[in-house]
Amino acid sequence: MKLYVNDISSATSRVRIALAIKGISVETLPVTILGENPENRGADYLRVNPQGLVPALVTDKGTLVTQSIAIIEYLDELQPNPPLLPAGLEQRALSRAVALTIAAEIHALVPPRIARRLSSIPGMDAAGIADWNRHWTVEGLTAVDSLLASHGAGPFVGGEQPSIGDILLFPQMVNAERAGMNLAQWPAAAAIYERLKAVPAFADNAPAPRK
Template sequence: MKLYLNDISSAASRVRIALAIKQIEVDVLPVSILGDDPENRREDYLRINPQGLVPALVTDQGGLITQSIAIIEYLDELHPEPPLLPKGLEQRALSRSVAIAIAAEIHALVPPRVARRLSTLPGVTGAEIADWNRHWVMEGLQAIDRLLQSHQAGPFVAGQQASLGDILLFPQTVNAERMGIDLSQWPMLAGIHARLADMPAFAENAPAPRT
C-alpha cells in the first residue's frame, strides 16, 4: 500500500499511529501542504486525491481511500488484530463519537487551508488566526472532556485499551500543547494524553512541529 502524507498533519498522524499499532508497513510518499504552492494543491496530486488533502491511501488493489477515519477503519477490517474499536456496543459508539467530534468539530476549523482563506479576508491578522485556532481547539476539547466525565470508565477514551477515539485525540492534544494550551485544566483529557504519550505507537507518530 502507498500512503500520501505530511508529517505535520494531525490527520496523517492518526493513520501512522494506527499502522504502528497494527504493525503494518506501507510505502510513504511525502506531500507538502504549506507555502504558496503546496504539492497537495497541484494537479498531479489532485489526480490522486481530488480533495487535495492528506492522508490518502492507495490499497494493494489500486483503490483510493481518503479521510483518516475511513482509512483507519479500513485497516482495522483488513487486519482485525489488535482491534481499534472496543467490543462493547456503547464503548464503540463512544470511541467513534470522540473521533468524529475531533475530526468534524475541531480539526475541520483549523487546518492550513482554513488559515489561508482567513488570511485573504480584509483586516485579518496572523495573531487573529492564531486566536481563532485556539478558540476552537479549547472549545472542542472542553466539550470532549465533559463527554468523557459522564461516560468514560477506564484509562482511555472508551475503556481499558486505546481505540479509535484515542488515535484521534492524541494528535489533537499534542497540537493543543504546542499552541500553549494547558491540558491540566481538563484532568481527564490530560491523564489520557499522558498515558498515550507513554506508548511508542503514539509517541513516535505524533505530528511533527511546524518549522
C-alpha cells in the same frame, strides 16, 4: 500500499498510529501542504486525491481511500487484530463520538486551507487566525473532556486498550500543548493523553512541529 503523508499533519499522525498498532507497513510518499504553492493543491496530487488532502491511501489493488477515519476503519477491517474499537457497545459509541468530535468540530476548522481562506479576509492577520484556532480547539476539547468525564472512561477512551478515539485525541492534544494551552483545563483528556505518551505506537508517530 502507498500512503501520501505530511509529517506536521495530525490526520497523517492518526493513520500512522493505526498502522503502528496493526503492525502494517506501507510505502510513504511525502506531500507539502504549506507555502505559496503546496504540492497538495497541485495538479499532480489532485489526480491522486481530488480533495487535495493528506493522508490518502492507495491500496494494493490500486483503490484510493481518503479521510483519516475512513482509512483507519479500512485498516481495522483489513486486519482485525488488534481491534481499533472497544468490545462494548456503549464504549464503541463513545470512542466514535470522541473521534468525530475532534475530526468534525475541531480539525475541520483549523487546517492550513482554513488559515489561507481566513488570511484573505480584510482585517484578518496572523494573530486573528491564531485566536480562531485557539477558540475552536478550546471549545472542542472542552466538549470532549466533558464527554469523557460523563462516561467514566477507563485508562483509555472507551476502555482498557487504545481505540480510534485515542488515535484522534492524541495528535490534537499534542498540538494544543505545543500551542501553549494549559492541558489541566481538560483533566479527563489530559490523563488519557499522559498514558498514550507511554505507548510507542503513539509517541513515535506524533505530528511533527511546524518549523
